[in-house]
Amino acid sequence: MGSLPLQERHDRELMRAHVAGDPDAFGEIFRRHRDRMWAVALRTTRNRELAADCVQDAFISAFRRADSYRGDAAVTTWLHRIVVNACLDRLRRERPTSELPEYELADRHDHHASVDARLDVREALARLPEGQRMALVLVDMHGLSVAEAAAVLEVAEGTVKSRCSRGREALAALLRDPQPQSPREPSERP
Numbered sequence: 152m153g154s155l156p157l158q159e160r161h162d163r164e165l166m167r168a169h170v171a172g173d174p175d176a177f178g179e180i181f182r183r184h185r186d187r188m189w190a191v192a193l194r195t196t197r198n199r200e201l202a203a204d205c206v207q208d209a210f211i212s213a214f215r216r217a218d219s220y221r222g223d224a225a226v227t228t229w230l231h232r233i234v235v236n237a238c239l240d241r242l243r244r245e246r247p248t249s250e251l252p253e254y255e256l257a258d259r260h261d262h263h264a265s266v267d268a269r270l271d272v273r274e275a276l277a278r279l280p281e282g283q284r285m286a287l288v289l290v291d292m293h294g295l296s297v298a299e300a301a302a303v304l305e306v307a308e309g310t311v312k313s314r315c316s317r318g319r320e321a322l323a324a325l326l327r328d329p330q331p332q333s334p335r336e337p338s339e340r341p
Contacts, residue, residue, distance in 0.1 A: 162226035170218050177214050184227060185210070187293070188234045194288045195238040197277060201245065202238070209237040224302050231295070231303040235285065275325035283318030286311050291319075 157165065157179040168176035188209065192202035213233050220229050276284055282304075289300040290311065297315075301308040 163222055166217055166220050166222075166226055169214075170220075177217065180213075180226065180230075181210055184230055187227070188230055191231060191234050191288070191293060192238050194292060195235060195285065196242060197273075201241055205237040205241050206234065208241070209234040212237065225299070228295075228299045228302045231289065231293075231299070232305065235289075235303055239281075271326060272322075275322050278325055279318050279321055282310075283314045283321065286314035287318045287322070290315050 157175055160168070160176075160179070162180060162183070165173075165176045165180050169180070185206065189202060189206050192205040192209070193199065196202045196205060209230070213230060216233075220226070276287065279287070285304060286300060289295045289303055290297060295303065297308050297311045301311045304311065
């Protein structure tokens with residue numbers, strides 16, 4: 152098996168080869184998964200520069216901690232967990248003081264007429280609690296199974312199901328009534 156070209160090896164085999172000292176094995180892991188991890192980071196941070204930093208941090212961490220990969224989950228699940236944690240760590244450290252920049256949620260093949268809908272979804276998604284948003288991004292946008300999302304988020308599968316359900320419900324309500332909730336007006340004037 153070790154004689155197969157890197158491109159034909161399974162992720163787990165590449166991880167074992169990297170830990171054993173193969174200087175090219177992790178490069179193949181990076182090549183295979185960088186785009187998907189970038190998408191996760193971008194949807195998590197909603198900021199291209201911050202997402203790039205998070206992906207870099209995550210892959211450096213994965214490279215250094217490859218020996219901690221036990222093989223009981225897919226390599227992509229392990230990488231998702233590292234990327235999500237890198238994003239959440241950065242977001243906690245860098246609480247934005249201004250509104251985050253716009254970006255597109257949908258792919259470049261969408262028609263122009265759907266731009267408003269994508270922006271509405273992006274804005275509504277940003278208003279969800281972090282746990283619900285992360286569960287929806289992983290399950291509904293990236294197609295992870297509930298079990299994989301639970302492993303990435305390090306919560307029980309039931310928690311992911313609950314967060315997805317509540318998140319979808321809240322998202323639907325926000326999309327039906329997209330006006331931001333304003334603080335209540337005082338009933339009496341001073």
